[in-house]
Amino acid sequence: MYDPLLLPEIREMLLEGDAGAMREFCEVFHPATVAENLEEFTDAEIWEILTHASRSRQVEVFEFLPLDRQRELVGSADQERLAGLIEEMAPDDRADLLSELEPEQVEALLPLVAQAERAEIRKLLSYPESSAGSLMTTDYASLPGEVTVREALNRLRLQAPDRETIYYVYILDDQRVLRGFVSLRKLILSHPERRVSDLMDSDIISVRVTDDQEFVAYKMAKYDFIAMPVVDDQGRLVGIVTHDDVLDVVREEATEDAHRLAAVAPLEQSYLTTPLPIIVWKRVVWLVFLLGTACVTAFTLRQYDSAVDLLPWVAWFLPMVMASGGNAGSQSATLIIRTLALNEAQVSQWRMIAGREVILGLVLGLVLASIAFVPAYFLSHYHLTGALTVAATIAMVVLVGTFVGSMLPILFKSLGMDPALMSNPFIAALSDVGAVTIYYTLVFALLV
Amino acid sequence: MYDPLLLPEIREMLLEGDAGAMREFCEVFHPATVAENLEEFTDAEIWEILTHASRSRQVEVFEFLPLDRQRELVGSADQERLAGLIEEMAPDDRADLLSELEPEQVEALLPLVAQAERAEIRKLLSYPESSAGSLMTTDYASLPGEVTVREALNRLRLQAPDRETIYYVYILDDQRVLRGFVSLRKLILSHPERRVSDLMDSDIISVRVTDDQEFVAYKMAKYDFIAMPVVDDQGRLVGIVTHDDVLDVVREEATEDAHRLAAVAPLEQSYLTTPLPIIVWKRVVWLVFLLGTACVTAFTLRQYDSAVDLLPWVAWFLPMVMASGGNAGSQSATLIIRTLALNEAQVSQWRMIAGREVILGLVLGLVLASIAFVPAYFLSHYHLTGALTVAATIAMVVLVGTFVGSMLPILFKSLGMDPALMSNPFIAALSDVGAVTIYYTLVFALLV
Known part of the structure; x- marks a missing residue:
């Protein structure tokens, strides 16, 4: 599914070592587009092209590569580069990748990653496959209820979580128990001096960390959320499952069920x-x-x-x-x-x-x-x-x-x-x- | 799937005509929760309960009712109430409802709706079933590229589009041709004096209004968008398809395919x-x-x-x-x-x-x-x-x-x-x- 017009151009950039063109290619196109074109190149070539992009863009592109390709690339990267990459990856994508690696590889990588990240990685890796816990990311925005809208927006700018995970802000009490959420839309449209707790939706809709991913998909479809909060047995927020991962789950599960129903053991790739x-x-x-x-x-x-x-x-x-x-x-x-x-x-x-x-x-x-x-x-x-x-x-x-x-x-x-x-x-x-x-x-x- | 604890309470509110309690029920719970509980009541009772909620909440709850129930409720509502409801519904949900009604019913309703909405309704109803056009909403936020971030946020507050459709802002030229988009996250995190056109993603990813809904789902899954812009043959933005509708489509299509494969003509309801x-x-x-x-x-x-x-x-x-x-x-x-x-x-x-x-x-x-x-x-x-x-x-x-x-x-x-x-x-x-x-x-x- 690569772009047949783009491919020869990328080859030329590589041959000529045209750093500017390679950076532009990585930065101008959507990371998904960059990733699907890169799939046609060798591991060494992919690393060579990515070098010219900013660190955050490298990570974005890497996350859009298929898991088995990510695993291959990990094998061919130097440790330092790898540690930086792993550290900056979204927690859910990182957990997906690490669960694909051999246990020894994971143990070799973990010491290179910051202490705080390490605990988080081990935790995410511990949830059973196809549970809400294995699907969620720990990259979410949260606030105490008593702040004002103005303060909330300022704090959000500092938390600046990745991608779409900023669009719902979760309100937690001091035990980190989920008390409600407020959408970024509501924050933008509200008076800056209002208290966040007065604006929040307090009908708490969430899933448990052990719930099955099909149940998560059902709840997402029912409430039309961009992200679904995931709580532990004490009602404490431990992560969120985002709409894009749910869409992937539903497509994969439908395929798996169709295969099983026709007496094919489900394929792992396309x-x-x-x-x-x-x-x-x-x-x-x-x-x-x-x-x-x-x-x-x-x-x-x-x-x-x-x-x-x-x-x-x-x-x-x-x-x-x-x-x-x-x-x-x-x-x-x-x-x-x-x-x-x-x-x-x-x-x-x-x-x-x-x-x-x-x-x-x-x-x-x-x-x-x-x-x-x-x-x-x-x-x-x-x-x-x-x-x-x-x-x-x-x-x-x-x-x-x-x-x-x-x-x-x-x-x-x-x-x-x-x-x-x-x-x-x-x-x-x-x-x-x-x-x-x-x-x-x-x-x-x-x-x- | 209603809440068995809530139902007797709602009955009591109705019997006692407790307006405050009915309003609270409608406003505190998520509209999806309100809707699924209301399903257990008669049409007259539903209208009675909804009367006590704000107009916008009435519309939200109504949109979460199943289509066949919406159609029944339309039959039992007075014309004036109906016109207000239809006018405030999200364009895509409204088109779904109207396409379920008899043509005479639609013709009777349209004169009650504002002129501008009427043209839009007719347009949305004209797209073939299961095309991107039939799935999209015309409720999106757009800006010219030359405004600053500060101006953009102010204009957004005025446009204040519904629900999650505010999270991507589409940049159009004066022919309304799609030039790029910028996420609300980026706007919030950027310096207020920067120009929007400098921030926008200009790798234009969109679907055509005639594309099949399965293709829309594929592109959404590929790019992880919250909403996918829909353009006409000239590249002009005509609407957006949001993540929640795509999730519904994927679940429905998977069910339809499974039924067909097992020699069952697809069921329309559960x-x-x-x-x-x-x-x-x-x-x-x-x-x-x-x-x-x-x-x-x-x-x-x-x-x-x-x-x-x-x-x-x-x-x-x-x-x-x-x-x-x-x-x-x-x-x-x-x-x-x-x-x-x-x-x-x-x-x-x-x-x-x-x-x-x-x-x-x-x-x-x-x-x-x-x-x-x-x-x-x-x-x-x-x-x-x-x-x-x-x-x-x-x-x-x-x-x-x-x-x-x-x-x-x-x-x-x-x-x-x-x-x-x-x-x-x-x-x-x-x-x-x-x-x-x-x-x-x-x-x-x-x-x-």
């Missing part, structure tokens, strides 16, 4: 940048597993051979019977997985969901059964009991598929696992075995 | 609030369609009955052969659909993607074929050609499934349709018919 052997591995593990379940189906079918000998048309409806259960089950699983992901329902509502899905399963099963009756009646040479057996099987398989498909994600979530863990092909495979068993049991009971 | 008959309808259309394709499979199987008579074990492997193609196809389709949704690949890269998927299909097919050979050899009573036929079919079906699964989303996108339109169950159904045909063709050629 599809096009993931090497083929890794994609093979992420796909083949599930395909082999599903092949195994198809094997069970084959063994099950072997038990029922005498039916096929007597009534060959019975086997023709096997794919229909199997697909109906699998399709209905995948529908239910996906509906519930998205509902849980959007926080629109809780695990505790499982009874209500089960009730709805049983009704849905009954209705869908009956509709499909009545439609399937027609070709079954025709292909079985007007064998009424035969056609009714096909129809009854479909009704039962759809009901079971719907019920199991809707309850599995809830079960997984209640066990602390990813609700999307159980892929739709797996539900289809389960349904295959179930459908064969139900179908042939009915066939033997009613037809043979 | 799963739990959608009435069961509507869910039945959204699911049954696809299930019936898939039943139809299973019928084709049944008719196809009928053609090949003589093989089953001779070699009963051939039929036992049918589910395995069908599932392998469907699973591999769904994997490819999902990987490509997410890659397109995240803007990580373009339709024009189809050749490269096809190349990758053919390699993947060959490798995955060979791995699965060698594994499947073992049970086939065993269940066919050590029939070597028979087991090889099963293995060869699986290799071919996986290759074809992978290729077709990856190319269908690209084909749909290039035709201007949703890449996720073709659901995974449909790919599985296609693969079923294909697998049966390939399998029995090989069986007849090699075994019978």
Whole structure:
């Protein structure tokens, strides 16, 4: 996604060692644009180009590089340069990078970083993956409530936190407990002599440091915040999660869930940048597993051979019977997985969901059964009991598929696992075995 | 998701007509919290409670109500009240509401709204659904470049745009062409006598008014903006898309794609609030369609009955052969659909993607074929050609499934349709018919 017009220009700057042009390139373009163009160069070339930019711009560009590239660059940089970079990085981006490095590398880097930063780094690294704590930055603006607007603005200029984290100012008491927040907009628009505590929103909306990142995304979407305050068990402010990180989380989680639902172990990078052997591995593990379940189906079918000998048309409806259960089950699983992901329902509502899905399963099963009756009646040479057996099987398989498909994600979530863990092909495979068993049991009971 | 502790309190306020308490409830809590609690009341009760809040708070709360509830409330409000509300709503939320109303209702409302607003409303309503234009608000702050920081802050106080739209100030020339932007943070931190044009970021990053909302989300995620400027064909600023709307879009699109992939016509509301008959309808259309394709499979199987008579074990492997193609196809389709949704690949890269998927299909097919050979050899009573036929079919079906699964989303996108339109169950159904045909063709050629 680099700019094909820019690339030759950058190469020329490098060749000619044109320091002014390199500085201009780094400073004029958005750091994201600089980063995506730099990706095309070697580590040594990237360091060479970045040298000419201001320290703060170097850090900004570096933060926009993909994590695996950041890790590579860390390996090729001299220690002093690295320490400066690490020290100036935004706390959340820094924690992301350090958690990618080997523990020994981190231990080698930490002594180079100022004492205060070091404690903060260790703290951020300690939060579990995909918790609010692992997502947050400690770079926020805070004030006591009793200052005036004028004073608040002056203090903000001194705190001058990075990027968008200045737009909400958090009001803390002397225990650092969150008491409210006031937006920079409100500060700008208010009389300079007013007290900040009179202006602040005191309906405290926050997340806990241990909350899951999907819950953070839900709360951000609900309240339209630019940043969500993160508090500890005592209600003390420990960080904020910013809108840009939440957007990334939602995009990543949607991709992960989609991959899981299609029986692909989630890719860590984008599809096009993931090497083929890794994609093979992420796909083949599930395909082999599903092949195994198809094997069970084959063994099950072997038990029922005498039916096929007597009534060959019975086997023709096997794919229909199997697909109906699998399709209905995948529908239910996906509906519930998205509902849980959007926080629109809780695990505790499982009874209500089960009730709805049983009704849905009954209705869908009956509709499909009545439609399937027609070709079954025709292909079985007007064998009424035969056609009714096909129809009854479909009704039962759809009901079971719907019920199991809707309850599995809830079960997984209640066990602390990813609700999307159980892929739709797996539900289809389960349904295959179930459908064969139900179908042939009915066939033997009613037809043979 | 209302607060069960708050609800009885609100009922009491209503019963006692306690104006002070109702005003406090509306003003103290976040408007999103007020809105979600109000949802539990009747339209008349909602209007009664809101009456006691300030006009601007009434509008804020109203904007947080779900669209269908807003539409109902519009029907039960008196015209004058409505006109005031509509006039003060954020332009994007207003356009969303008006596009939900009947055209006659809109025409009845427009004369009550000020002339300037009317033109703006008509303009916003004219953009196609899910374009940047339909997502943007016209409520943004802009300045000419030659003013000083002090002047800029004073002018901003006068413009005082709503909510977070104040945080980026756009610099326009006298043709209203976008020349750059400066963040409120930079303004606050800069010397009051500096010129805004010296401070501004002039690497102009924007989207076109006709760009798709997924592209807007991609650019927002890339540049970490709070708001993305939207320009027309001449580069003139026409609006901005804010971070909160993008977050909603990404969550909605992910849900829509997941539903489509599982053969559910996307729900318009959340799963739990959608009435069961509507869910039945959204699911049954696809299930019936898939039943139809299973019928084709049944008719196809009928053609090949003589093989089953001779070699009963051939039929036992049918589910395995069908599932392998469907699973591999769904994997490819999902990987490509997410890659397109995240803007990580373009339709024009189809050749490269096809190349990758053919390699993947060959490798995955060979791995699965060698594994499947073992049970086939065993269940066919050590029939070597028979087991090889099963293995060869699986290799071919996986290759074809992978290729077709990856190319269908690209084909749909290039035709201007949703890449996720073709659901995974449909790919599985296609693969079923294909697998049966390939399998029995090989069986007849090699075994019978």
